[in-house]
Every structure is written in structure tokens, then in C-alpha cells.
Amino acid sequence: MKKFTFMLVALFSLFVVSACSEDGEAAGEVVELKLGTKMPEDTAEGQTFQHFADLVKEKSDGSLVVKVYPAEQLGKGTTQIDNMLLGTQDMYAEGATYFSDFDSNIEVSSIPYLFSDYDHYTKFNTGEMGEEINKNLIDNGVRILNTERNFIRGPYRVLLSKEPIKSVEDLKGLKIRSFESAFYSAAYESVGAKPTVVAWTETYLALKQNLVDAVTSPISLVWPMKFTEVAPYMTVIDEYPQDVVIAISEDKFSGLSEEHQQILIDAANEAGEKAAELTDKEVKEHLELMKSEHGIEIFEIDKQEWVDAFSDYHYQLEEEGKLPKGYVDQIKSLK
Template identity: 40%
Template sequence: MKKVGLCILLSVFIVMLAACGGAGANEVSSGTSDEPIVLTMGTKMPENNVESEGVKEFMKLVEEKTDGRLKVDVYFHEQLGTESEQIENVISGAQDIYFETMTYYLPYVKDFNIHSLPFLFKDNEEYQEFLQSDIQKKMEDELIDKVGLRFINTKKNFIRGPYRVLVSTKPVEKLEDIKGLNLRLAESETAIKAWSALGANTTIIPWSETYLALKQGVVDAATSPISTVTSMNFHEVTKHVTVTYEYPQSLVMAMNESKFQSLPEDLQTALVEAANEAGEIGTKYINEETEGVLAELKEADVQVYEVDLSPWQEKMEEVYQDLVQSGFLNEEVLNDIQEWKAQQ
């Protein structure tokens, strides 16, 4: 009820402004009066989450860089709705910014599905380089043209995770170790195809039931962001962690394009600068948290493995082709990415 009520209040507020001849959702003043321009931003993460600390830095930086002429009000923990609801809010102009990963924009630009392809990028560094490529820019331009959404953190340097791992009851140090491994997965056709191709026996189990499934021996392993291994207590029932970089994730601030263009140029510049600086700070916080997780794992006698993932990536070719045949994946974009990777 809180979410619905807040959304209604926001809508009423916008209508009242328009009725009074003030600035509407996509129309603002020059920002030179005493009254600041206030942007509404939403995220699904709770306020005490490490990612949210980076968002709070963004709020502060915007106000500092604009001498208070521009402010950002952030609503945490899905107060403005679910992922899809908030994206629709931003498209309509009822909300100005939404903060999440790029996979949620797949309904508007199909090629964003490449951001969830398992083992397409060897590590975060390669993924970061790709995010500045012409291939990525083309997808972002299409998102602006089709639904009027712009990623204002242009460096896309706010990394979630910061990487994914495999937690297991026995060592996984090479591709052969995955054969016959009973693996917990979410209900994802892409992930199931990928891990099956690597030799695992996959079982769909809710995330909240994963710890118990590992403890009872229902499964031997599960995939997870490194940041949640200790908070989920996986280290109590699995003593092996393999770094996989299964699919890197970049958090983006998607803003209503009309609202962005309505801002004075100096405020646009300040907003982008603040978003990029917040991404750097947020990722720093996440990396620091990861160091703490790794220290906990060491104390719990958990072995962490950095392995050669190239044999795993080679196995993905048949998976990608299967996804092309099913219509899920654009073969032209896949070929462009493979060519780009070969040139790096």
C-alpha cells in the first residue's frame, strides 16, 4: 500500500505543478531561482545496502556540484514500485531516474540480453572496456530513441558483486571438476543451458532455500555473487569457492531523456560528473566489502580458487548458437562482440 500511495502522491504532485503553471515532469525552470530543481530517483535495494551507500554519495555530489540548484530525492527498497514499474515510471515522466542493471531494459532493446550471457566476458576489466564500445553505444542510442531513457553514468563504472563465484562442497579447479556436479540454479533457461554444457546436473531451487539444500546434500554447489557468500552463510556448509565472472553486472542510472534535456547544460554536466564519480566510489565500497568477505572465508578455512576460464568459455559457443536458433540472441550482435573481443 505504501508503494501505491507514494506513486499516487507523485502523480498528484506533478499534476498540481502543471495546473499552477509550474514545471511538469519533463519541464523545468533554468535552475537559477532560489528554488532548487528536485529529481526523483528509485532503487530496489534497502537503504543500508552497500550499493545504496554509493547512491547516497551521488545525492551529495549533485548538490555540491550545483551549489544546491539541483537535488536528488532517493526512494530505497522499491518504495516506488518493482523494477518494471519504476522503469515505466521513468519512461512516462512520473519518476526521473531508476538505478539497476542493464538486463532490465531487455523488453525495450532486445540486444541488452547479451549482458546476462554466461562467460561471454573473461572478467570485469574486459566487460568495462566493452561498456565503452560502439556496440554498447548503439544499444544505448536505441534505448533513447525508442523509449526516451538515457544512462547518465556514462562511464558505467558502478559494478555489482563485484563478481560471481561458485560455492561447492568439493574443489572446482578445472572444467572436468564440473562434470556430474549437482548445481542449484534459479529458473533461467540461459543459465541452465550454460551450466549443463559445462557438465553440471542442474536443479532449480529458490534462493532462500539454497543454504538448506547445500547443508542437506540436495545439491553440491550454487552460484552466487561473492558479496553474499557469508551473509547467506554458505561458508558454513561449503568449503570451496571458485571465481567464475559468470556474468559481470554494471549498475546504471536510467533517466528520462526529456527531463535530462530540459535541464540547463551546466546542470546536465554536473549530473553526469556526479553519477560517474559516485560509480567509482560505490565500486570502491563494494570492493572493500568483498575484502571483508574474503577475510571471513579465510578465517573459516574456505579455499578460494582463481582458475583458467578459457575452456569454460569455449564450451559456450554451442550454447550461444542454440540461443541464436531459438531467437533469444541476435547473431549479428554476437558476431560483432566476438570480433571486438578478438581485437582487444
Template identity: 30%
Template sequence: MTNLHFPTLGRSLVAATLCFGLGATMASAETWRMATKQPSDSPEGIIYDFFAERVAELSGGDLTVDVYPNEQLGREDSILEQLELGTVNIYVEDSFFLQKWVPEIKWVAPHFLFQSREDWVEFTRSDLVQGWFETAEEVAGVRALGEPMAMVRGPYRVLISKEPVESYEDISNVELRMYPDELAIDVWQHLGADLQMLAWTETYQALQSGVVNAATSPAALVEAMKFYEQAPYITRTNEFWQGLPFMMNAAAFDALPEKDQQALLTAHEEAGAYSAELMAENAAGMQALLEERGVTFTDMPLEPLFETMADWYRERDAAGELPEGLLEAAIPSEG
């Protein structure tokens, strides 16, 4: 009689073993892959590593984030495909890359429309811009982690030139290195600059040879790129503001336990605060260091420049050349 129950008992033991093994697998730590363009020793790379460390700590080790800097997992087009598929869980870069799915997001950082970062961030929280992010999720299953613009890049924009730029009228004397962005080209041509289309890596030599006499840059990259060696005048312009959304595979996030979701959200919020502090320190340190090297920092009155550009945007809006509602979202008094 006992022998008749051996097969049943055996099956029960096998099932119990499989369930135990499955439970152990489900309980093991999950690893997310995070792709970035910047080197790990850059200011941005330091912040990404901080984020990963905090996720591990806050999740109690149940969720880890492996950071892949320097495009180790592929260039942008490849990363976007992997992000959709979920083989890459997070991609951190300027939101312009979302144009693959949301063409209107090219307007997320209009040139010379916001004098302060705070005003710009408020614009990115508008229904208009949030709708663009929602479209990215609907089309590609890609969602921003937390506040999209919490991570600071820049922290502000400057104009590096061979001659001082003391008012926006001086821009008409500038031969400016430019990149292939339609809005940037339109804006700088409107201001009277002569543009030369050049790769970022060609800019130093172009300044040296006289092909151009000026270039725009985030303040954080001025020292590293050494453009100041050929163009010793730096003018803060606040041309546009930059944030770095942590864009993630939405399905992967939704599948996580609530505590691990919260670990990601909290770590991201802390990384955003850290980025603001670190970028401000770097910008201040950069200015002090370069002034010791003979670089002149020019204070250009910005109010006339921004008033001129506000009129330009109004003209484009009246001509139907802006996304509907953009000017109202950017300048509430226009509504």
C-alpha cells in the same frame, strides 16, 4: 489625467509581480527522484548516496537528488512506467530490466564469454550494445547517464558449493540453484549441472536441506546471504560481469541547465570510480573474513572453461540463435 493611468499601472505591477514570482520559482532548486532496490546501508546504497551528495555540491545546490532505496517508490514494473512518465527521474539497476523495451539486451552479459571485466566493458561500448541503449531512448525516452557500466556490481561472480570445484568438469556433479533465465539455464545444463529452480530467498534452506549443493552469487553478497555456512567452498568463476546503468528520463535531463547536466555527469563518473574501489575492498575483506571462519576458496583454471564456452557460442551463432553481430562484437577476431 493621472487617475486614467491607475489601471494600467496596476496591471503592470501585477505582471511584474507574477514575473518575479515565476523567475523565483524557475531559479529555485530542482529535485530529482532516484529509485533503487538496495538498502541505503548496502555497498550499492552507500554509492547512491555519494552520487546524490556530489550532485548537490557540483550544482551549487541548484539540483538535488532524493534517493528512494528498498523499492520505496514501487516495484520494477511500476518504476519503469514512472521513469517513462518522468515522475521518477533515475532508476539504477542491472540493465536486464531494459528488456521491457529492448528484448535483445538480455544478451548484454553473456555467461562465460569474457574473462575480464575490461573486455566486457569494451563489448558494451560496441555499436551493437550502444544500439540497444539507443533503442531504449527511441521507444521509451529513457537514456543512460554517462558510461552505462561505470557503476560496478559484484565485483565478480562465484560458485558456492558443498564440495570443492577444482575444474569445470566438476560442475557435472553439481546440483545448482537456478533462476528463470533462459541463457543461464542453457549454459549450466550444457556444463552438466543438475538445476533446481528456486527463489533467491529459498537458497539457504535448499542448501541446508540438500535440495541443492551449490549456488552462484556476486562476491559482494556471499557474506550477507551466509550461504557459506552450508556450502563452505567458494570458487571464482567470472561467470558474467555486472554494471548498473543510471537510466534516466531523457527529456528531464535535456531540460536542465547545462551546468546541472554536467553536475550529473561528473557525479556519475566519480560514483563509478568509487564503486570500483568499494566493491574491490568488500570482496577482499569478505575473503579474509570467511577464510578465518573455515571457508575454502578454490582456484579453478578458467581458460579451459572459457574455451569450451566459446565453441558453444560459435555453434549457436552458426545455428542463427544469437543476435546478429553479437559474436563479432564480443570476440573481434570472429569478425
């Protein structure tokens, strides 16, 4: 009898072990992940996040499911990142600068004209300098899934203004909306502008009430924000490259099977390719609407003039101890 009981216990233990993977996922169990985003689901970015979720489900044969919560349903950006660290949500997708609390060097991405183009920015993110940032993020509980950093936002940046802006000289005295970044505001102050921090959702009203005269924006977000209703002059400045990162809690990631980890990484990188396709289509449609409904005028700049005007500020950051010595030249050498 004792021998029979022992055999039953052994068989039961074997069943329990075989039912669970070494990473703690039960065999046959559907793993669901909560992904929070800022963008509405009907935008190009919103559609890309859903495409990412669809890819994950397809690649995992339904064993891994990403539920997308668009339009800040789970809270503002910093709240969602806190949620990730607390374990109440698993993932957050937004601009990389949202994670600068974990490594201040992330903020270099929004310094005007430090990077020559998106390829230059990608070399920074995927090379040794970017790997150091990624290591710091992981050490602080956050992992970026789209390792190729190919989810381009924009795909370029413009300046919307009440009066035409054609040269750096036109920036002098300009009341320009800024986001909360000491690097960004100080950069525009260095060329004579008067930056004012205004919440993104309050920028249209600030323009309408003349609290600011201009705003910079990814071209893809101009029409949804209706900026050209109150600022009909558009200058293509492309001051810095922007991308979206799909981040996951490191605790959640490390608890997944290796197969599920790889599926998330592959799907995130494939989503970046889809984003480019959707964004290009959306921007073309938006430009036609802005021209026909708001009568916008579009200006190009002498980019080298703007690069030269901002270059002194790049090194000023090192002199003030806000960037490590030699960091700017190290970035520029990546071209």
C-alpha cells in the same frame, strides 16, 4: 492609462519568462529526483548511491537534489522501472539486464565467458554496439546516466557450493541456482549442469533445503546473503562482468536544464570510481569473516578450460536466432 497598463503587463510577462528556464525549470526552484535501488544503504553499493546524491547536490549548489530510496522501498526491480515510465519515480539503479525488455541484446552481458574481462565489456558498452542499445533505451523512455559504465559490481563472480567445484567436469549434474534468463540457464545446461530458477532472496533457504547445490554470485554479495554458512566451498569463476547502471526517465531528463543534465552524468560517472574503492574494501573484510567464521575453502580455475567449454553455446544462440548472425564474432573482435 492604457499605456501604463500595457507596460505593467509587459513587465509582468518579462518577469515570468526570466523566472523560468527554457527547459521548464523555475529559477531558484529546487528540483528533487527520486532514486530507487535494491541494495541496503549500509552496503558498498548503497553507500555509492548516497555518494552520487551528495555529488549532485554539491555540484548543483543545492538546486538539484537526489533522494535515495534503498532496499526496494519503492518496489521490486520491474515495478520500479514501470514507475519510471509512469512518472511516479524518476530514477532506478541496478544491473543492466533489468532493462533487457527494451533491447534483448542487453542480455549478452550475462552469457558466461563471452567477454574476456571488464575492459572488453566496457568496449562493448561504450562503442557502436552499446550506443545502439542506448538509442533503443532512450526511444523507450529510459536513459543511462553513467556513460563511462565504470560502476563495477563484484568486482568478480564466484560459485558457492556444498561440494568442491574445481573443473567444468564437476558441473555435470550440479543443481545450480539460476536467475530468470533463458541465456544463462541454457548456458549451464550446455555443460551438463541442472540449473533451477530460484528468487535471489530465497536462495539461502534453497541451499539449506538441498533444492540446489550451488549458486553463483558477485563476491560482494556473498557475505550479506550468508551463502557460505550452507555452501562453504568457493570457486572463483568470474564468468561474466557485471555493472550497475543509474537510469533516469527520459521524459524527466529532457525536462531538466542542460546544466542539470550534465551534473547528473558527471556525478554518475564519478560515483563509479567511488564504488570501486568501497567495494574492494568491503570484499577484503567479507573474505576474512567468511574464512574465520565459516571456514571456507577457495579454489581457482583453469579459465581457458571453462571458456572453451562454453564457446559452442555462444554460436548456438545465433543458430537459434536468439542473437543476430555475426554478433558473437563482432563482440569478440572488440578485445
